[in-house]
Amino acid sequence: MGRLNGKTALVTGSSRGMGRATAIRLAQEGALVAVHYTNGKEAADDVVATIEKDGGRAFAVRAELGVTGDVHELFLGVEQGLKDRTGSTELNILVNNAGVMGGVAAEDTTPEQFDRLYAVNAKAPFFIIQRALKNMPSGGRIINISSGLTKVANPEEIAYAMTKGAVEQLALHFAKLLGPRNITINSVAPGITRNGNPAFDIPEVVDQMAALSAFNRVGEPQDVADVVAFLATDDARWITGAFVDATGGTLLG
Template identity: 60%
Template sequence: MGRLTDKTALVTGASRGIGRGIARRLARDGALVAVHYSTGETEAKETAALIGEEGGQAFTVRADISEPDQVAELFGALERELTERTGSTALDILVNNAAFSGHTALPGDVTAELLDQYYAVNARAPFLIAQRALQLIPQGGRIVNISSGITRSAQPDMIAYAMSKGVIEQLTLHLARHVADRGITVNSVAPGLTDNGKPMFSNPAVVARLAELSAFKRVGQVEDIADVVAFVVSDDARWITGSYIDASGGTLLG
C-alpha cells in the first residue's frame, strides 16, 4: 500500500508543470487528488487522465483563484466531489502551488496593476485557500506552500514576483504555529530553475546556461520538486513544520 493510501489531496495549479508533477506523485503514493485549474481545462483533464493511467485516482475542480469569491466555489465543488467519492469532506493534504509569473519588470517599471496581479494569485489566494481548507483538514493534516528560490537571491527584474512569493513564507511560518495543536504541519518548498514545460526549456543553449547556476550543473525536473513535496506530506516529515525547504538543486550555494 502507498504511504498516502486513504488520504485526500488538493493541488492548486495542477494542470501542468510542477503542479502536474506533484499531483501525479501524490496519486502514485495512494492519495485521491483534486486537480485544480483556472483556465487550462484540457490540460487539467490530461493530468487526471495520466493519473488514472498510472493506477491512481483524481478529479478536476475549476476556479479562478485571483477572485476571492471563487475560493468559495472551489471548495463547494471540492466538498461535493470528496463526499461522492469518499463519503466525507475531509481533506488531508493541501498543496498551494498555483502561481502567477507574469512578466519581468525592473523596480521602476512595476505598476500597481502588476503588483495586484501577483498578489492576488501568489499571496491572497494561498491564504484564503488555506483558511478555508482548515475547516476540512483533520488532525495530522498537511499544508505545503510552493515558494521560490528567488526569495533568497537578488534579481531586480523579478522583484514583484519575489515579493509575492515572500508572503508565502510568512503564511507558512505563522500558520504553522497556529495549527500545531492540531498536529497539522505547514511548510514551504522552494523550487529553483525547473523545467516546467515553458518554451525556453526547449532551447538547448538556454538550458545549458541555466544548468550552470545549479551545484549539480543541470536544470531541475518537476519530479525533483514532486518528490520533496511527497516527503513533506508523508508521516516521515511529521516533525518538520514552519520550515523553508530549499529545493533549488544548490542554486543558492554560490
C-alpha cells in the same frame, strides 16, 4: 501500500508543471487528488486520466484564483468531488502551488500587475488555507510553493519575489497556530524548474540556467514533486514551519 493511502489532497495549479507532477506523485502514494486548474481543462483532464491509468484516483476542479469568490468556487468543486468519492469532505493535504511569474521590469510594473501577482500568489494561498482548515483533521499537511528568489537576487522579478516572501510567512506563523491540531505547514522553494516556458526549448538558455545549480542541470517537475510528497507523508511529521530548499543547490552561490 502507498504512504498516502486513504488520504485526500488538493494541489492548486496542477494542470501543468510542478503541480501536475505533484498531483501524479501524491496519487502514486495512494491519495485521492483534486487536480485544480483555470484555463487548462484538457491538461487537467489528462492529469486525471494519467493518474487513473496507473490505478490512482483523481478529479479535476476549475477555479480562477485571484478574483472575487475564487476560494468559494474552488471549495464547491473540491467538496463535491470528495463527497462523491469518499462520502466525506475531509481534506488531508493541501499544496498551494498555483502561481504566476512577473516577467516585468521593476520600472515598468504597474499597480494592476502588482495587485494581480499578490492576489494569485499570496492572497489566494492565505484564504485557501483558511478555508481548507475547516476540512482538515489531525495529521493534516499544508505545503506552499515558494521560490529560491526569496534568497537570491533577481532584479527582473522584484514584485514576484515579494509575493513569495509573503508566502513563506504563512509557514512560520501558521505552524505555531496549527501545531496543537497536529497539522504541519512548510514552504518548498524550487529553483529554475522546467515548465512550458519557451525558454526551455533554447539549448543555450537552458545551459545558462543549468549552470546556476550545483548539479549543472535545470530542475524537473518531479524533482520538486518528490520533496512535496515527502512532506505530505507521516515521515515528515516532525517538520513544520520550515523553509525547504529544493533548488538543486542554486542557493549555495
